[in-house]
Amino acid sequence: MAAYFDLEIWQFDVVKAFLNASRAKEQPITVTLPEGFAESGKVALLEQALYGLKDSLLLWYQEFTKTLNLNGMEASPEELCLFYTADRKVFLVVYVDDFKVAYRAEDKEKAQNIINRIGGSLEAAQASMADVLTQNGNSQHTEDNDVTMTGTNGSEKKDVKLEDLFADGDSDEEFPSSRPNGVKPSSPPVAPSSPLENGNGISSSDPELLRMFYQRLFPFRYLFQWLNHSQKPTNDFAHREFALTIHNATGNEIYLRYQSYPTADTIRKDIISKLPSRFEIGPVYTTNPTRPQVITFPEQLQAPREGAMLRYRLDGLR
Numbered sequence: 427m428a429a430y431f432d433l434e435i436w437q438f439d440v441v442k443a444f445l446n447a448s449r450a451k452e453q454p455i456t457v458t459l460p461e462g463f464a465e466s467g468k469v470a471l472l473e474q475a476l477y478g479l480k481d482s483l484l485l486w487y488q489e490f491t492k493t494l495n496l497n498g499m500e501a502s503p504e505e506l507c508l509f510y511t512a513d514r515k516v517f518l519v520v521y522v523d524d525f526k527v528a529y530r531a532e533d534k535e536k537a538q539n540i541i542n543r544i545g546g547s548l549e550a551a552q553a554s555m556a557d558v559l560t561q562n563g564n565s566q567h568t569e570d571n572d573v574t575m576t577g578t579n580g581s582e583k584k585d586v587k588l589e590d591l592f593a594d595g596d597s598d599e600e601f602p603s604s605r606p607n608g609v610k611p612s613s614p615p616v617a618p619s620s621p622l623e624n625g626n627g628i629s630s631s632d633p634e635l636l637r638m639f640y641q642r643l644f645p646f647r648y649l650f651q652w653l654n655h656s657q658k659p660t661n662d663f664a665h666r667e668f669a670l671t672i673h674n675a676t677g678n679e680i681y682l683r684y685q686s687y688p689t690a691d692t693i694r695k696d697i698i699s700k701l702p703s704r705f706e707i708g709p710v711y712t713t714n715p716t717r718p719q720v721i722t723f724p725e726q727l728q729a730p731r732e733g734a735m736l737r738y739r740l741d742g743l744r
Contacts, residue, residue: 433517433528436541440490440548443523447475447485455479483522490520490548497543516540636701646697650690653707664688667708667715672700679703684715 428435440446449455449472456469475482475489491501499509499518509518516537517528525544529537654663668685682700687693697705 428528432530434531434534436527436529436537438525438541438545440523440525443490443548444475444477444482444486446548447482447489449473449475449485453481486523493544493547494518497540497547499540511536511540633701636703637698640694640698640701644697646690646694650693659689662710665712665714666710668693669706669708670697670700670702671704671706672702686714686716 427433455472457472459465459468459470475485494501494509498511499516500512502508502510507520509520510516515529515533518540519526519528527537527541650663651657653666654660656662664686666686667683668687670682670685672680672682674680682702685696687696
């Protein structure tokens with residue numbers, strides 16, 4: 427979005443964020459005195475929000491919202507962690523203690539003033555913001571060098587080709603590439619006008635394109651952990667139905683139901699072997715859906731939960 431709207435980005439975080447928020451006296455919390463300060467029969471009254479308390483995040487949200495309101499920024503009614511000025515020229519997004527400010531180059535001075543005022547109120551961020559914003563053009567650094575950011579304007583950009591992001595070989599031992607040795611991949615195609623076809627006339631169901639996507643990009647391990655609810659294989663995954671849409675040699679679609687896999691490796695192997703243009707995540711059955719011949723009574727093959735089917739389409743693959 428920053429590149430599309432030609433915005434510059436400034437990021438900072440707030441030191442000890444929760445401790446900036448004061449606790450309500452109507453809900454007192456007492457704590458034991460630390461070692462070396464303890465006195466018999468005495469406790470301390472907690473005046474600030476403390477990490478580990480369940481209401482600290484809410485108190486912190488209320489604190490930074492009040493601070494931003496005092497500095498001329500209001501929260502979006504649709505997204506309460508998005509703030510902007512009344513003239514919609516400076517935007518600020520908050521994620522816990524991380525702040526991102528977006529603005530156009532001509533509004534840099536206004537954004538800088540807002541950031542400085544926020545920093546004066548919230549013990550913000552490991553470096554003098556005024557100094558950082560004015561040093562090295564658009565480059566921003568934190569004091570401990572944990573974060574280095576560059577604005578979207580005024581900095582030299584380097585073109586990176588898609589194939590440079592991956593290893594030289596695009597095949598593995600189990601599924602070798604059909605591309606002849608010594609032939610380098612072409613540069614990425616121009617974005618297609620249709621989601622089903624790119625500028626070179628290659629369909630999103632092209633086998634080589636699908637093979638590259640499944641081998642290099644698709645997160646099979648995360649899919650397994652999400653549906654399995656555990657690191658070790660369980661029936662939550664092994665008894666789940668997958669439905670695949672594949673294409674035969676003439677280009678006709680074939681719909682395969684009741685596919686199931688015990689592990690992440692087996693689903694990866696089968697998906698890369700069949701190269702479906704779409705697969706659907708179905709329900710979990712009381713038995714393995716790929717072996718209906720072992721069912722004595724029809725009621726044994728039931729979907730007791732998670733009956734909704736999720737569809738994963740590759741029509742928009744570039």
